[in-house]
Amino acid sequence: MPLTPDQEAEIAEARATTRPTLRAISDGMEAHLYVAHPVLDHGLIRVVDYMGDDAAICQAARVSYGRGTKAVSDDAGLIRYLMRHWHSTPFEMCEVKFHVKLPVFVARQWIRHRTANVNEYSARYSILDREFYIPAPDQLAAQSTVNNQGRGELLEGAEAQRVLDILREDAMRAYDHYEDMLSTEGQKGLARELARMNLPANIYTQWYWKCDLHNLFHFLRLRADHHAQYEIRVYAQTMCAIVKDWVPQAYAAFEDYRLGGVNLSGKAAEALKRRLAGEAVTFETSGMSRGEWREFCEVWG
Template identity: 60%
Template structure:
Protein backbone atom coordinates (compact mmCIF):
# COMPACT_ATOMS: atom_id res chain seq x y z
CA UNK A 1 0.00 0.00 0.00
CA UNK A 2 1.42 3.36 -1.03
CA UNK A 3 0.26 6.90 -0.26
CA UNK A 4 1.40 9.90 -2.22
CA UNK A 5 3.25 12.62 -0.34
CA UNK A 6 0.22 14.90 -0.70
CA UNK A 7 -2.14 12.24 0.65
CA UNK A 8 0.14 11.47 3.58
CA UNK A 9 0.30 15.18 4.45
CA UNK A 10 -3.48 15.53 4.10
CA UNK A 11 -4.19 12.52 6.31
CA UNK A 12 -1.72 13.62 8.99
CA UNK A 13 -3.28 17.08 9.08
CA UNK A 14 -6.80 15.63 9.29
CA UNK A 15 -5.85 13.36 12.19
CA UNK A 16 -4.23 16.23 14.06
CA UNK A 17 -7.22 18.56 13.73
CA UNK A 18 -9.75 18.34 16.58
CA UNK A 19 -13.16 19.98 16.15
CA UNK A 20 -15.99 20.51 18.56
CA UNK A 21 -19.45 19.63 17.29
CA UNK A 22 -23.03 19.35 18.49
CA UNK A 23 -23.94 16.69 15.92
CA UNK A 24 -24.04 12.96 16.76
CA UNK A 25 -20.63 11.29 16.78
CA UNK A 26 -19.62 7.68 17.23
CA UNK A 27 -16.52 7.02 19.33
CA UNK A 28 -15.69 3.72 17.59
CA UNK A 29 -15.72 5.38 14.16
CA UNK A 30 -13.93 8.50 15.38
CA UNK A 31 -11.11 6.18 16.49
CA UNK A 32 -10.50 5.05 12.88
CA UNK A 33 -11.39 8.29 11.11
CA UNK A 34 -8.71 9.12 8.48
CA UNK A 35 -6.76 5.96 9.30
CA UNK A 36 -5.72 3.93 6.26
CA UNK A 37 -7.00 0.33 6.23
CA UNK A 38 -4.96 -1.84 3.81
CA UNK A 39 -6.87 -3.97 1.28
CA UNK A 40 -5.32 -6.36 -1.28
CA UNK A 41 -1.67 -5.66 -2.14
CA UNK A 42 -1.67 -1.90 -2.78
CA UNK A 43 -5.25 -0.82 -2.03
CA UNK A 44 -6.84 0.80 0.99
CA UNK A 45 -10.00 2.23 2.51
CA UNK A 46 -10.23 5.16 4.88
CA UNK A 47 -13.22 6.93 6.40
CA UNK A 48 -13.10 10.59 5.41
CA UNK A 49 -16.37 11.73 6.98
CA UNK A 50 -19.75 10.52 8.18
CA UNK A 51 -23.10 11.97 9.19
CA UNK A 52 -25.51 10.49 11.69
CA UNK A 53 -25.68 7.27 13.67
CA UNK A 54 -28.32 4.80 14.86
CA UNK A 55 -30.21 7.61 16.56
CA UNK A 56 -30.53 9.38 13.19
CA UNK A 57 -32.41 6.36 11.82
CA UNK A 58 -34.71 6.30 14.84
CA UNK A 59 -35.23 10.06 14.76
CA UNK A 60 -36.24 9.98 11.10
CA UNK A 61 -38.67 7.13 11.70
CA UNK A 62 -40.33 8.92 14.60
CA UNK A 63 -39.83 12.43 13.15
CA UNK A 64 -38.76 13.43 16.65
CA UNK A 65 -36.17 15.80 18.06
CA UNK A 66 -32.92 14.71 19.68
CA UNK A 67 -32.28 11.54 21.59
CA UNK A 68 -34.70 12.25 24.41
CA UNK A 69 -35.04 9.74 27.21
CA UNK A 70 -35.54 6.62 25.11
CA UNK A 71 -33.74 3.46 26.07
CA UNK A 72 -31.36 1.69 23.72
CA UNK A 73 -33.66 -1.34 23.77
CA UNK A 74 -36.48 0.80 22.33
CA UNK A 75 -34.24 2.08 19.53
CA UNK A 76 -33.13 -1.48 18.79
CA UNK A 77 -36.72 -2.71 18.59
CA UNK A 78 -37.70 0.07 16.19
CA UNK A 79 -34.65 -0.40 13.95
CA UNK A 80 -35.32 -4.13 13.73
CA UNK A 81 -38.94 -3.43 12.83
CA UNK A 82 -37.87 -1.01 10.09
CA UNK A 83 -35.41 -3.52 8.65
CA UNK A 84 -37.79 -6.49 8.83
CA UNK A 85 -40.57 -4.54 7.09
CA UNK A 86 -38.25 -3.18 4.36
CA UNK A 87 -38.53 0.49 5.34
CA UNK A 88 -35.73 2.34 3.59
CA UNK A 89 -35.93 6.11 4.02
CA UNK A 90 -34.98 6.21 7.75
CA UNK A 91 -31.71 4.46 6.86
CA UNK A 92 -31.03 7.09 4.20
CA UNK A 93 -30.59 9.69 6.98
CA UNK A 94 -27.09 8.47 7.85
CA UNK A 95 -24.20 8.78 5.38
CA UNK A 96 -20.55 7.83 5.14
CA UNK A 97 -17.76 9.01 2.83
CA UNK A 98 -14.82 6.77 2.01
CA UNK A 99 -11.53 7.27 0.20
CA UNK A 100 -10.78 4.04 -1.66
CA UNK A 101 -7.78 2.86 -3.65
CA UNK A 102 -8.69 -0.15 -5.79
CA UNK A 103 -7.84 -1.98 -9.02
CA UNK A 104 -9.67 -0.64 -12.08
CA UNK A 105 -11.49 -3.91 -12.73
CA UNK A 106 -12.85 -3.84 -9.15
CA UNK A 107 -13.93 -0.23 -9.62
CA UNK A 108 -15.89 -1.23 -12.73
CA UNK A 109 -17.78 -3.84 -10.70
CA UNK A 110 -18.30 -1.43 -7.82
CA UNK A 111 -19.68 1.41 -9.96
CA UNK A 112 -22.53 -0.83 -11.12
CA UNK A 113 -24.13 0.00 -7.78
CA UNK A 114 -25.65 3.25 -8.97
CA UNK A 115 -26.44 4.55 -5.53
CA UNK A 116 -23.58 6.76 -4.38
CA UNK A 117 -21.79 10.01 -5.11
CA UNK A 118 -18.43 9.18 -6.69
CA UNK A 119 -15.46 11.25 -7.75
CA UNK A 120 -12.61 9.24 -9.29
CA UNK A 121 -8.95 10.07 -9.79
CA UNK A 122 -8.59 11.49 -13.29
CA UNK A 123 -6.00 9.93 -15.59
CA UNK A 124 -6.79 12.77 -18.01
CA UNK A 125 -5.30 15.16 -15.48
CA UNK A 126 -2.74 13.07 -13.56
CA UNK A 127 -0.37 10.17 -14.22
CA UNK A 128 -1.30 6.86 -12.61
CA UNK A 129 1.20 5.17 -10.29
CA UNK A 130 3.18 2.11 -11.33
CA UNK A 131 1.13 -0.20 -9.12
CA UNK A 132 -0.75 -3.31 -10.19
CA UNK A 133 -2.87 -5.86 -8.39
CA UNK A 134 -1.39 -9.35 -8.45
CA UNK A 135 -3.45 -12.12 -6.79
CA UNK A 136 -2.05 -14.32 -4.08
CA UNK A 137 -1.49 -17.96 -5.05
CA UNK A 138 -4.54 -19.14 -3.07
CA UNK A 139 -6.76 -16.84 -5.13
CA UNK A 140 -5.54 -18.13 -8.48
CA UNK A 141 -8.28 -20.50 -9.64
CA UNK A 142 -9.66 -21.96 -12.85
CA UNK A 143 -13.05 -21.03 -14.26
CA UNK A 144 -15.90 -22.73 -12.39
CA UNK A 145 -17.63 -25.49 -14.34
CA UNK A 146 -20.97 -24.74 -12.64
CA UNK A 147 -20.94 -20.94 -12.36
CA UNK A 148 -20.12 -18.72 -15.33
CA UNK A 149 -19.23 -15.86 -12.98
CA UNK A 150 -17.11 -17.76 -10.49
CA UNK A 151 -13.88 -19.58 -9.79
CA UNK A 152 -13.35 -23.28 -9.42
CA UNK A 153 -10.34 -25.36 -8.44
CA UNK A 154 -7.20 -23.49 -7.33
CA UNK A 155 -4.40 -23.67 -9.90
CA UNK A 156 -1.35 -25.78 -9.26
CA UNK A 157 1.80 -23.92 -8.14
CA UNK A 158 3.57 -24.13 -11.50
CA UNK A 159 0.62 -22.85 -13.53
CA UNK A 160 -0.17 -20.17 -10.92
CA UNK A 161 3.43 -18.94 -11.03
CA UNK A 162 3.32 -18.75 -14.83
CA UNK A 163 0.03 -16.81 -14.79
CA UNK A 164 1.37 -14.37 -12.19
CA UNK A 165 4.48 -13.80 -14.26
CA UNK A 166 2.33 -13.05 -17.33
CA UNK A 167 0.18 -10.61 -15.34
CA UNK A 168 3.26 -8.89 -13.94
CA UNK A 169 5.20 -8.60 -17.18
CA UNK A 170 2.18 -7.47 -19.21
CA UNK A 171 1.35 -4.78 -16.65
CA UNK A 172 4.96 -3.59 -16.46
CA UNK A 173 5.36 -3.55 -20.26
CA UNK A 174 2.12 -1.67 -20.80
CA UNK A 175 3.06 0.85 -18.11
CA UNK A 176 6.46 1.38 -19.75
CA UNK A 177 4.69 2.05 -23.05
CA UNK A 178 2.23 4.36 -21.24
CA UNK A 179 5.10 6.44 -19.83
CA UNK A 180 6.89 6.46 -23.19
CA UNK A 181 3.76 7.69 -24.99
CA UNK A 182 3.32 10.44 -22.40
CA UNK A 183 6.99 11.45 -22.59
CA UNK A 184 6.40 12.73 -19.09
CA UNK A 185 7.05 11.55 -15.52
CA UNK A 186 4.92 12.14 -12.43
CA UNK A 187 7.20 15.01 -11.33
CA UNK A 188 6.63 16.84 -14.64
CA UNK A 189 10.02 16.14 -16.21
CA UNK A 190 10.28 15.20 -19.92
CA UNK A 191 12.81 12.47 -20.82
CA UNK A 192 12.80 13.47 -24.49
CA UNK A 193 12.58 17.21 -25.02
CA UNK A 194 12.20 16.69 -28.77
CA UNK A 195 8.91 14.84 -28.46
CA UNK A 196 5.55 16.38 -27.52
CA UNK A 197 4.13 13.15 -26.10
CA UNK A 198 0.63 11.74 -26.40
CA UNK A 199 -2.25 13.32 -24.48
CA UNK A 200 -2.87 11.69 -21.11
CA UNK A 201 -6.49 10.97 -21.99
CA UNK A 202 -5.28 8.79 -24.87
CA UNK A 203 -2.19 7.22 -23.30
CA UNK A 204 -4.21 5.86 -20.36
CA UNK A 205 -6.10 3.41 -22.58
CA UNK A 206 -2.98 1.24 -22.77
CA UNK A 207 -3.00 0.49 -19.03
CA UNK A 208 -4.08 -2.93 -17.81
CA UNK A 209 -7.23 -3.38 -15.71
CA UNK A 210 -5.20 -4.42 -12.67
CA UNK A 211 -3.76 -0.87 -12.46
CA UNK A 212 -4.91 1.02 -9.38
CA UNK A 213 -7.28 3.96 -9.34
CA UNK A 214 -8.73 5.96 -6.44
CA UNK A 215 -12.01 7.63 -5.64
CA UNK A 216 -14.11 9.30 -3.00
CA UNK A 217 -17.33 7.32 -2.51
CA UNK A 218 -20.24 8.66 -0.44
CA UNK A 219 -23.31 6.57 0.31
CA UNK A 220 -26.30 6.67 2.62
CA UNK A 221 -26.79 3.72 4.95
CA UNK A 222 -29.72 2.18 3.07
CA UNK A 223 -27.79 1.98 -0.19
CA UNK A 224 -24.63 0.93 1.62
CA UNK A 225 -26.53 -2.07 2.97
CA UNK A 226 -27.60 -2.90 -0.59
CA UNK A 227 -23.95 -2.88 -1.69
CA UNK A 228 -22.80 -4.98 1.27
CA UNK A 229 -25.58 -7.56 0.88
CA UNK A 230 -24.23 -8.41 -2.57
CA UNK A 231 -20.50 -7.76 -2.27
CA UNK A 232 -19.81 -9.10 1.24
CA UNK A 233 -21.53 -12.32 0.21
CA UNK A 234 -19.37 -15.49 -0.10
CA UNK A 235 -20.41 -15.74 -3.77
CA UNK A 236 -19.01 -12.29 -4.63
CA UNK A 237 -15.67 -12.00 -6.41
CA UNK A 238 -12.86 -12.20 -3.87
CA UNK A 239 -11.26 -8.87 -4.76
CA UNK A 240 -14.37 -6.73 -4.27
CA UNK A 241 -15.40 -8.82 -1.28
CA UNK A 242 -12.10 -7.91 0.40
CA UNK A 243 -13.20 -4.26 0.32
CA UNK A 244 -16.78 -5.06 1.33
CA UNK A 245 -15.60 -7.06 4.34
CA UNK A 246 -13.62 -4.07 5.63
CA UNK A 247 -16.58 -1.74 5.05
CA UNK A 248 -18.76 -4.22 6.93
CA UNK A 249 -16.49 -3.86 9.98
CA UNK A 250 -16.63 -0.07 9.71
CA UNK A 251 -20.43 -0.18 9.45
CA UNK A 252 -20.68 -2.31 12.59
CA UNK A 253 -18.54 0.22 14.47
CA UNK A 254 -20.57 3.15 13.11
CA UNK A 255 -24.18 1.93 13.50
CA UNK A 256 -24.14 -1.24 15.64
CA UNK A 257 -27.92 -1.51 16.03
CA UNK A 258 -28.62 -1.03 12.33
CA UNK A 259 -25.78 -3.40 11.47
CA UNK A 260 -27.23 -6.07 13.76
CA UNK A 261 -30.65 -5.76 12.11
CA UNK A 262 -29.06 -5.84 8.65
CA UNK A 263 -27.10 -8.96 9.54
CA UNK A 264 -30.15 -10.75 10.96
CA UNK A 265 -32.70 -9.76 8.30
CA UNK A 266 -30.51 -9.53 5.18
CA UNK A 267 -27.01 -11.01 5.38
CA UNK A 268 -27.86 -14.17 7.33
CA UNK A 269 -31.51 -14.49 6.33
CA UNK A 270 -33.25 -16.04 3.34
CA UNK A 271 -36.01 -14.83 1.05
CA UNK A 272 -38.70 -17.43 0.30
CA UNK A 273 -41.10 -17.67 -2.61
CA UNK A 274 -44.80 -18.35 -2.11
CA UNK A 275 -44.25 -21.99 -3.11
CA UNK A 276 -41.24 -22.42 -0.81
CA UNK A 277 -43.14 -20.98 2.14
CA UNK A 278 -46.04 -23.38 1.46
CA UNK A 279 -43.62 -26.32 1.42
CA UNK A 280 -42.09 -25.30 4.76
CA UNK A 281 -45.54 -24.92 6.32
CA UNK A 282 -46.42 -28.45 5.23
CA UNK A 283 -43.14 -29.82 6.59
CA UNK A 284 -43.69 -28.05 9.93
CA UNK A 285 -47.18 -29.60 10.05
CA UNK A 286 -45.61 -33.04 9.70
CA UNK A 287 -46.44 -33.65 6.04
CA UNK A 288 -44.11 -34.92 3.35
CA UNK A 289 -43.86 -32.90 0.15
CA UNK A 290 -42.42 -34.03 -3.18
CA UNK A 291 -40.93 -31.92 -5.93
CA UNK A 292 -43.92 -32.69 -8.14
CA UNK A 293 -46.35 -31.45 -5.49
CA UNK A 294 -44.39 -28.33 -4.62
CA UNK A 295 -45.02 -26.31 -7.78
CA UNK A 296 -41.31 -25.45 -7.79
CA UNK A 297 -38.65 -25.97 -10.44
CA UNK A 298 -35.89 -28.51 -9.80
CA UNK A 299 -33.42 -25.68 -9.23
CA UNK A 300 -35.74 -23.96 -6.73
CA UNK A 301 -36.38 -27.27 -5.00
CA UNK A 302 -32.67 -28.04 -4.64
CA UNK A 303 -31.96 -24.54 -3.32
CA UNK A 304 -34.73 -24.85 -0.71
CA UNK A 305 -33.49 -28.24 0.45
CA UNK A 306 -29.97 -26.92 0.74
CA UNK A 307 -31.27 -23.98 2.78
CA UNK A 308 -33.26 -26.27 5.09
CA UNK A 309 -30.57 -28.88 5.67
CA UNK A 310 -27.29 -26.94 5.64
CA UNK A 311 -25.82 -26.22 9.06
Protein backbone atom coordinates in the same frame (compact mmCIF):
# COMPACT_ATOMS: atom_id res chain seq x y z
CA MET B 1 0.66 1.00 3.95
CA PRO B 2 -0.36 1.84 0.36
CA LEU B 3 -0.43 5.62 0.80
CA THR B 4 1.57 8.38 -0.81
CA PRO B 5 3.62 10.72 1.41
CA ASP B 6 1.16 13.53 0.62
CA GLN B 7 -1.79 11.38 1.73
CA GLU B 8 -0.01 10.35 4.92
CA ALA B 9 0.73 14.01 5.70
CA GLU B 10 -2.90 14.95 5.02
CA ILE B 11 -4.14 12.20 7.36
CA ALA B 12 -1.70 13.15 10.10
CA GLU B 13 -2.75 16.80 9.90
CA ALA B 14 -6.47 15.94 9.90
CA ARG B 15 -6.20 13.61 12.90
CA ALA B 16 -4.07 16.11 14.83
CA THR B 17 -6.66 18.88 14.44
CA THR B 18 -9.74 18.58 16.63
CA ARG B 19 -12.75 20.89 16.55
CA PRO B 20 -15.76 21.26 18.84
CA THR B 21 -19.08 20.37 17.25
CA LEU B 22 -22.76 20.45 18.15
CA ARG B 23 -23.68 17.69 15.74
CA ALA B 24 -24.28 14.09 16.80
CA ILE B 25 -21.16 11.96 16.65
CA SER B 26 -20.44 8.25 16.84
CA ASP B 27 -17.47 7.40 19.04
CA GLY B 28 -16.91 4.23 17.06
CA MET B 29 -16.76 6.13 13.78
CA GLU B 30 -14.59 8.88 15.19
CA ALA B 31 -11.91 6.24 15.74
CA HIS B 32 -12.04 5.36 12.01
CA LEU B 33 -11.85 8.90 10.65
CA TYR B 34 -8.95 9.20 8.20
CA VAL B 35 -7.50 5.84 9.22
CA ALA B 36 -6.41 3.92 6.09
CA HIS B 37 -7.46 0.26 6.21
CA PRO B 38 -5.36 -1.80 3.77
CA VAL B 39 -7.23 -4.04 1.31
CA LEU B 40 -5.72 -6.45 -1.24
CA ASP B 41 -2.08 -5.76 -2.15
CA HIS B 42 -2.15 -1.98 -2.79
CA GLY B 43 -5.74 -0.96 -1.98
CA LEU B 44 -7.27 0.89 0.95
CA ILE B 45 -10.47 2.22 2.49
CA ARG B 46 -10.64 5.22 4.80
CA VAL B 47 -13.54 7.24 6.19
CA VAL B 48 -13.33 10.88 5.14
CA ASP B 49 -16.57 12.10 6.74
CA TYR B 50 -19.90 10.86 8.08
CA MET B 51 -23.26 12.10 9.33
CA GLY B 52 -25.61 10.57 11.87
CA ASP B 53 -25.68 7.62 14.25
CA ASP B 54 -28.17 5.06 15.56
CA ALA B 55 -30.13 7.82 17.32
CA ALA B 56 -30.51 9.71 14.02
CA ILE B 57 -32.32 6.71 12.54
CA CYS B 58 -34.78 6.60 15.43
CA GLN B 59 -35.17 10.37 15.46
CA ALA B 60 -36.17 10.31 11.79
CA ALA B 61 -38.60 7.43 12.33
CA ARG B 62 -40.28 9.23 15.21
CA VAL B 63 -39.77 12.73 13.79
CA SER B 64 -38.75 13.82 17.28
CA TYR B 65 -36.41 16.47 18.62
CA GLY B 66 -32.90 16.05 19.98
CA ARG B 67 -31.15 12.76 20.58
CA GLY B 68 -34.25 10.63 20.81
CA THR B 69 -36.97 10.42 23.41
CA LYS B 70 -36.85 6.71 24.18
CA ALA B 71 -34.51 4.36 26.03
CA VAL B 72 -31.67 2.65 24.21
CA SER B 73 -33.53 -0.67 24.37
CA ASP B 74 -36.54 0.97 22.72
CA ASP B 75 -34.26 2.39 20.00
CA ALA B 76 -32.82 -1.06 19.31
CA GLY B 77 -36.32 -2.52 19.04
CA LEU B 78 -37.43 0.24 16.69
CA ILE B 79 -34.38 -0.23 14.45
CA ARG B 80 -35.02 -3.98 14.29
CA TYR B 81 -38.65 -3.29 13.38
CA LEU B 82 -37.59 -0.89 10.61
CA MET B 83 -35.10 -3.41 9.23
CA ARG B 84 -37.50 -6.34 9.50
CA HIS B 85 -40.22 -4.53 7.58
CA TRP B 86 -37.89 -3.12 4.91
CA HIS B 87 -38.34 0.55 5.86
CA SER B 88 -35.70 2.61 4.10
CA THR B 89 -36.00 6.36 4.67
CA PRO B 90 -34.92 6.41 8.37
CA PHE B 91 -31.65 4.70 7.37
CA GLU B 92 -31.13 7.31 4.65
CA MET B 93 -30.62 9.92 7.41
CA CYS B 94 -27.08 8.57 7.95
CA GLU B 95 -24.35 9.10 5.35
CA VAL B 96 -20.68 8.25 5.00
CA LYS B 97 -17.94 9.31 2.59
CA PHE B 98 -15.16 6.83 1.85
CA HIS B 99 -11.85 7.25 0.07
CA VAL B 100 -11.26 3.96 -1.76
CA LYS B 101 -8.23 2.76 -3.70
CA LEU B 102 -9.13 -0.26 -5.80
CA PRO B 103 -8.32 -2.10 -9.06
CA VAL B 104 -10.17 -0.80 -12.12
CA PHE B 105 -12.00 -4.10 -12.72
CA VAL B 106 -13.32 -3.99 -9.13
CA ALA B 107 -14.36 -0.37 -9.62
CA ARG B 108 -16.38 -1.38 -12.70
CA GLN B 109 -18.32 -3.91 -10.60
CA TRP B 110 -18.70 -1.41 -7.76
CA ILE B 111 -20.06 1.40 -9.96
CA ARG B 112 -23.02 -0.78 -10.88
CA HIS B 113 -24.47 0.36 -7.53
CA ARG B 114 -25.80 3.66 -8.85
CA THR B 115 -27.05 5.04 -5.54
CA ALA B 116 -23.90 6.88 -4.40
CA ASN B 117 -22.05 10.07 -5.25
CA VAL B 118 -18.71 9.23 -6.86
CA ASN B 119 -15.69 11.26 -7.90
CA GLU B 120 -12.87 9.21 -9.43
CA TYR B 121 -9.21 10.03 -9.91
CA SER B 122 -8.89 11.28 -13.49
CA ALA B 123 -6.31 9.71 -15.78
CA ARG B 124 -7.09 12.51 -18.25
CA TYR B 125 -5.40 15.02 -15.96
CA SER B 126 -3.01 12.87 -13.92
CA ILE B 127 -0.69 9.95 -14.53
CA LEU B 128 -1.64 6.70 -12.85
CA ASP B 129 0.88 4.99 -10.58
CA ARG B 130 2.64 1.76 -11.48
CA GLU B 131 0.50 -0.32 -9.13
CA PHE B 132 -1.34 -3.46 -10.18
CA TYR B 133 -3.42 -6.05 -8.39
CA ILE B 134 -1.76 -9.45 -8.59
CA PRO B 135 -3.82 -12.20 -6.91
CA ALA B 136 -2.36 -14.22 -4.08
CA PRO B 137 -1.78 -17.87 -5.04
CA ASP B 138 -4.76 -18.98 -2.94
CA GLN B 139 -7.04 -16.82 -5.12
CA LEU B 140 -5.98 -18.30 -8.46
CA ALA B 141 -8.82 -20.58 -9.42
CA ALA B 142 -10.21 -22.25 -12.52
CA GLN B 143 -13.64 -21.42 -13.93
CA SER B 144 -16.47 -22.97 -11.92
CA THR B 145 -18.29 -25.78 -13.68
CA VAL B 146 -21.63 -24.94 -12.00
CA ASN B 147 -21.54 -21.13 -11.84
CA ASN B 148 -20.72 -19.05 -14.90
CA GLN B 149 -19.77 -16.12 -12.65
CA GLY B 150 -17.70 -18.03 -10.11
CA ARG B 151 -14.46 -19.84 -9.40
CA GLY B 152 -13.78 -23.51 -9.08
CA GLU B 153 -10.70 -25.47 -8.01
CA LEU B 154 -7.41 -23.71 -7.30
CA LEU B 155 -4.67 -23.65 -9.88
CA GLU B 156 -1.51 -25.29 -8.60
CA GLY B 157 2.17 -25.67 -9.31
CA ALA B 158 3.51 -24.73 -12.72
CA GLU B 159 0.13 -23.59 -14.06
CA ALA B 160 -0.38 -21.16 -11.17
CA GLN B 161 3.12 -19.76 -11.55
CA ARG B 162 2.65 -19.36 -15.31
CA VAL B 163 -0.54 -17.33 -14.76
CA LEU B 164 1.13 -15.11 -12.14
CA ASP B 165 4.09 -14.49 -14.46
CA ILE B 166 1.76 -13.55 -17.33
CA LEU B 167 -0.21 -11.13 -15.14
CA ARG B 168 2.94 -9.39 -13.86
CA GLU B 169 4.70 -9.26 -17.22
CA ASP B 170 1.67 -8.01 -19.15
CA ALA B 171 0.94 -5.32 -16.55
CA MET B 172 4.54 -4.10 -16.48
CA ARG B 173 4.82 -4.14 -20.29
CA ALA B 174 1.57 -2.16 -20.67
CA TYR B 175 2.78 0.43 -18.15
CA ASP B 176 6.16 0.68 -19.87
CA HIS B 177 4.34 1.46 -23.13
CA TYR B 178 2.07 3.91 -21.28
CA GLU B 179 5.09 5.83 -20.03
CA ASP B 180 6.75 5.64 -23.46
CA MET B 181 3.68 7.09 -25.19
CA LEU B 182 3.45 9.91 -22.61
CA SER B 183 7.12 10.80 -22.84
CA THR B 184 8.00 14.16 -24.45
CA GLU B 185 11.68 13.33 -24.87
CA GLY B 186 12.33 13.71 -28.59
CA GLN B 187 8.59 13.52 -29.40
CA LYS B 188 5.32 15.33 -28.77
CA GLY B 189 3.97 12.63 -26.48
CA LEU B 190 0.48 11.19 -26.61
CA ALA B 191 -2.29 12.89 -24.62
CA ARG B 192 -2.92 11.29 -21.22
CA GLU B 193 -6.59 10.73 -22.06
CA LEU B 194 -5.52 8.54 -24.99
CA ALA B 195 -2.48 6.83 -23.48
CA ARG B 196 -4.60 5.47 -20.61
CA MET B 197 -6.54 3.21 -22.97
CA ASN B 198 -3.59 0.81 -23.10
CA LEU B 199 -3.53 0.18 -19.34
CA PRO B 200 -4.80 -3.15 -17.97
CA ALA B 201 -7.91 -3.55 -15.83
CA ASN B 202 -5.86 -4.57 -12.78
CA ILE B 203 -4.24 -1.13 -12.41
CA TYR B 204 -5.34 0.79 -9.32
CA THR B 205 -7.62 3.79 -9.38
CA GLN B 206 -9.03 5.87 -6.52
CA TRP B 207 -12.30 7.58 -5.76
CA TYR B 208 -14.42 9.30 -3.13
CA TRP B 209 -17.65 7.34 -2.64
CA LYS B 210 -20.48 8.91 -0.59
CA CYS B 211 -23.56 6.87 0.25
CA ASP B 212 -26.47 6.86 2.69
CA LEU B 213 -26.79 3.97 5.11
CA HIS B 214 -29.82 2.38 3.44
CA ASN B 215 -28.04 2.05 0.11
CA LEU B 216 -24.78 1.11 1.81
CA PHE B 217 -26.57 -1.80 3.49
CA HIS B 218 -27.88 -2.88 0.08
CA PHE B 219 -24.33 -2.76 -1.31
CA LEU B 220 -22.97 -4.77 1.63
CA ARG B 221 -25.76 -7.35 1.45
CA LEU B 222 -24.70 -8.18 -2.09
CA ARG B 223 -20.95 -7.66 -1.95
CA ALA B 224 -20.18 -9.09 1.50
CA ASP B 225 -22.04 -12.27 0.57
CA HIS B 226 -19.90 -15.37 0.07
CA HIS B 227 -21.12 -15.60 -3.53
CA ALA B 228 -19.59 -12.21 -4.39
CA GLN B 229 -16.24 -12.04 -6.16
CA TYR B 230 -13.40 -12.19 -3.64
CA GLU B 231 -11.75 -8.94 -4.75
CA ILE B 232 -14.82 -6.81 -4.07
CA ARG B 233 -15.92 -8.91 -1.10
CA VAL B 234 -12.82 -8.01 0.94
CA TYR B 235 -13.63 -4.31 0.48
CA ALA B 236 -17.21 -4.94 1.60
CA GLN B 237 -16.03 -6.90 4.64
CA THR B 238 -13.74 -4.05 5.66
CA MET B 239 -16.66 -1.65 5.31
CA CYS B 240 -18.84 -3.97 7.42
CA ALA B 241 -16.36 -3.69 10.29
CA ILE B 242 -16.42 0.11 10.00
CA VAL B 243 -20.23 0.32 9.84
CA LYS B 244 -20.51 -2.00 12.86
CA ASP B 245 -18.55 0.53 14.91
CA TRP B 246 -20.46 3.48 13.44
CA VAL B 247 -24.08 2.33 13.98
CA PRO B 248 -23.88 -0.82 16.13
CA GLN B 249 -27.64 -1.23 16.63
CA ALA B 250 -28.45 -0.77 12.94
CA TYR B 251 -25.62 -3.09 11.91
CA ALA B 252 -26.79 -5.79 14.35
CA ALA B 253 -30.25 -5.66 12.76
CA PHE B 254 -28.74 -5.69 9.28
CA GLU B 255 -26.55 -8.67 10.16
CA ASP B 256 -29.53 -10.58 11.54
CA TYR B 257 -32.16 -9.80 8.91
CA ARG B 258 -30.04 -9.33 5.77
CA LEU B 259 -26.64 -11.03 6.04
CA GLY B 260 -27.93 -13.87 8.18
CA GLY B 261 -31.49 -13.98 6.89
CA VAL B 262 -33.05 -16.03 4.11
CA ASN B 263 -35.58 -14.84 1.53
CA LEU B 264 -38.03 -17.39 0.15
CA SER B 265 -40.08 -17.26 -3.02
CA GLY B 266 -43.70 -18.30 -2.82
CA LYS B 267 -42.84 -21.72 -4.29
CA ALA B 268 -39.94 -22.21 -1.88
CA ALA B 269 -42.10 -21.27 1.12
CA GLU B 270 -44.77 -23.73 -0.04
CA ALA B 271 -42.14 -26.49 -0.47
CA LEU B 272 -40.86 -25.84 3.05
CA LYS B 273 -44.39 -26.04 4.49
CA ARG B 274 -44.92 -29.34 2.68
CA ARG B 275 -41.66 -30.68 4.09
CA LEU B 276 -42.64 -29.65 7.61
CA ALA B 277 -45.93 -31.48 7.10
CA GLY B 278 -43.96 -34.66 6.39
CA GLU B 279 -44.12 -34.71 2.58
CA ALA B 280 -41.01 -35.73 0.63
CA VAL B 281 -40.56 -32.81 -1.76
CA THR B 282 -38.27 -33.31 -4.76
CA PHE B 283 -37.03 -31.02 -7.49
CA GLU B 284 -39.60 -32.46 -9.87
CA THR B 285 -42.49 -31.74 -7.48
CA SER B 286 -41.22 -28.43 -6.09
CA GLY B 287 -42.19 -26.23 -9.03
CA MET B 288 -38.84 -24.44 -8.73
CA SER B 289 -36.16 -23.97 -11.36
CA ARG B 290 -33.04 -26.09 -11.06
CA GLY B 291 -31.01 -23.13 -9.84
CA GLU B 292 -33.56 -22.13 -7.22
CA TRP B 293 -33.88 -25.74 -6.06
CA ARG B 294 -30.10 -25.98 -5.65
CA GLU B 295 -30.07 -22.80 -3.55
CA PHE B 296 -33.06 -24.05 -1.54
CA CYS B 297 -31.24 -27.29 -0.72
CA GLU B 298 -28.07 -25.41 0.27
CA VAL B 299 -30.05 -23.69 3.02
CA TRP B 300 -32.62 -26.28 4.03
CA GLY B 301 -30.88 -29.53 3.17
